[in-house]
Amino acid sequence: MTQPPITLLMADDHPIFRHGIEAILSLEDDMTLLGSANSGEQAVAMYRELRPDVVLMDLQMPGMGGLRAIREITEEFPNAKVIVLTTYQGDMQISNALKAGAASYLIKSTLRCDLIFAIRQVHEGGRPIPVDVAKVIQEHTGDDALSAREIEVLGHVALGFSNKRIANQMGISAETVKSHMKSILAKMKARDRAEAVVTALRRGIIEE
Known part of the structure; x- marks a missing residue:
């Protein structure tokens, strides 16, 4: 059949x-x-x-x-x-x-x-x-995953926002934003904010 x-x-x-x-x-x-x-x-x-x-x-x-x-x-x-x-x-x-x-x-x-x-x-x-x-x-198996908060911070960084503006947008302190960025750079093995954004876009962690 x-x-x-x-x-x-x-x-x-x-x-x-x-x-x-x-x-x-x-x-x-x-x-x-x-x-x-x-x-x-x-x-x-x-x-x-x-x-x-x-x-x-x-x-x-x-x-x-x-x-x-x-x-x-x-x-x-x-x-x-x-x-x-x-x-x-x-x-x-x-x-x-x-x-x-x-x-x-x-x-x-x-x-x-x-x-x-x-x-x-x-x-x-x-x-x-x-x-x-x-x-x-x-x-990327075994890589430390970014938290939802860290992804949100990185999304604002991709838009060119300063730490102060990100803090205002998210209702947190600038020091907290700095702390998130330090963690983001370490987890993504990035040298600076720009490299972290490029890597995140390539991997699909954030979208354009």
Whole structure:
């Protein structure tokens, strides 16, 4: 008996990329793309309506981002299978997506054959993680994580705020801000504020 095709939903706000994925999927006899969303909100709504077997989800989209969309879908539908397909390669972005419920994490430069393999594996209940993605995670295993407060401070630093302005924004003293910054630099092995911000952006600890 012929198995029904794997049904998919794609969420990405770049039309050219969506068209490229549509072309790739159209070549596979065992896959059918049910629809494409250009925002997290639309992805959640379309999932409720279409109930696809697998979702291909970008992280950075207007309005609701992919991470929140993954959480909303997997909380409402615990058996939902989501593959992140994005340009972001930071270890925190990867970790947060997997914690939110993603079954796999692929970079958009992934080869066509690897994408198709991942879709089939996830559909069968697997959680394939490419070697390059696993390596990124492994590089920071054991690192001291920043606290929520430290991430908030670093976010203000990324905006160019002085310690005094950060203190006013957060309702704490300038000395407390200095203490947070000292801890941030030590945990991130950064020489100064600028290096800490660049590293945090690269790793996905804070967003632009």
